[in-house]
Amino acid sequence: GQSLEQPSEVTAVEGAIVQINCTYQTSGFYGLSWYQQHDGGAPTFLSYNALDGLEETGRFSSFLSRSDSYGYLLLQELQMKDSASYFCALRSYNTDKLIFGTGTRLQVFP
């Protein structure tokens, strides 16, 4: 089967940089996605890595290393509005379904 593990909670202060890790176990997959979910809201797509390396989208960057079965989401210049839950997710070749990680709750303090 597939599994994606994340730290349950991360805290940081405004303006800081935080990294949310995702380790996974799976056979071949298309790529690693990241989603943000505010309390009471729907998950929204943030980033996607089809290939190894770093993808940058504004203040958010995402990294993938297939050889290490590992990825991370990097959030820079943290703002209070970044307080939310973050999920990594992957879509495997043989199931074609998106499976989500355990999720990380980020709390940003003033």
Next chain:
Amino acid sequence: SAVISQKPSRDICQRGTSLTIQCQVDSQVTMMFWYRQQPGQSLTLIATANQGSEATYESGFVIDKFPISRPNLTFSTLTVSNMSPEDSSIYLCSVTTSGAKHSGELFFGEGSRLTVL
């Protein structure tokens, strides 16, 4: 992108009853999925809704408990049958579109928050 309308947005239900959740998308989509998210937890895939045929269920979910319909490309329903307090969750409809930028991108409805007493 896709705009997804889900209803009801929330409901309080009595044990033993059933509730049907509707999901309407504003454009034709390639795939539709139903997820469950228990309080403070991650998203768990219930099933893939297949147009005009039986849904494909994940391990731990069965058609008798979660019957799903998808009569066309833009509409699906999920019924939670014979509810118990353990069914209290947020149920999320999600879709992929042919125009989605990446294969890893899903669009989600706002969810249906069910509380079973």
